[in-house]
Amino acid sequence: MMLYFISGSKSKQKEMERLCVSHGIQMASTKVEINELQTKNLEELVRDKVKKAFDTLKRPLFVEHTMLQLELETGDMSHFPGALTSIIWEELGEVHFSELFGGKKAKATAMIGYCDGKKIYTFQESVCGSISPVPRGEGGFGWDRIFVPNGQARRQERTFAELELVGKKDEYSMRSAVLKKLGEHIKKEQVREQKQDFRELCKAIKDRRVILFAGAGVSMNLKLPSWGKLISTMAQVCFATEKCRVSRPFCA
Structure with missing residues (x-):
């Protein structure tokens, strides 16, 4: 900023x-x-x-x-x-x-x-x-x-x-x-605002106002960061469940 x-x-x-x-x-x-x-x-x-x-x-x-x-x-x-x-x-x-x-x-x-x-x-x-x-x-x-x-x-x-x-x-x-x-x-x-934005995104996904497409159409060969950890964290915030396991890595 x-x-x-x-x-x-x-x-x-x-x-x-x-x-x-x-x-x-x-x-x-x-x-x-x-x-x-x-x-x-x-x-x-x-x-x-x-x-x-x-x-x-x-x-x-x-x-x-x-x-x-x-x-x-x-x-x-x-x-x-x-x-x-x-x-x-x-x-x-x-x-x-x-x-x-x-x-x-x-x-x-x-x-x-x-x-x-x-x-x-x-x-x-x-x-x-x-x-x-x-x-x-x-x-x-x-x-x-x-x-x-x-x-x-x-x-x-x-x-x-x-x-x-x-x-x-x-x-x-x-x-x-x-x-x-x-x-x-x-x-x-900045950290506080990022966390707040993250919580708001999770709530929007939970309320089905937003759909997140992780890795759609992106080649794994690009070696971009895995979405696994992000999806797992969002699952916990959205649904208050135990740690979610992603069956395979997602790329974006």
Whole structure:
């Protein structure tokens, strides 16, 4: 299934395309003009964003929003700048942001909003780290040059931008982690839908609304997959009997 990723950022589109390939998601990027809700509540923002995008495009799609949270003097994680990170970032820029908050512990969060046409789902992942006193690295985009994720070897702490240059950003990225959740959800839904379609086909056969011709007119020499197991399974679903034995293989 093809999903549309809605974003006006070419850099984000490019990163998403790479990550989606890694997580088995078929993706196409497009831009939809959306007036983002100004709120501190990340989920409320993302749900509103994906709904507006779907109302316009009317195709299965997803949106993504990232935010930073800075540690308070008490040691608790604040809601600043939170869901309004992009607005604060545009006002301050990376240099002033680093000057003001360099050395502070921080948490980077990514949330995806996905709409399949029936329902909206949200997925969230976070990475803890700190703010670099100065911007570092030539790779990445947004605040990649000032965020240092935890989990790296001592004295080798790199920003997301520096990690991207050596091909290691995805190992620490909250965006990669949340896309993995989306990919897993899509696979589960596809399996569930296939099972439902199978049950509906079996019911149609049982009700004699459908007749299945297995192997009619097809040569065994083509060495196509046997229908034996399929017919046996359908017999159990349709008639709730013990395992059905097929006297000879069927081909289709």
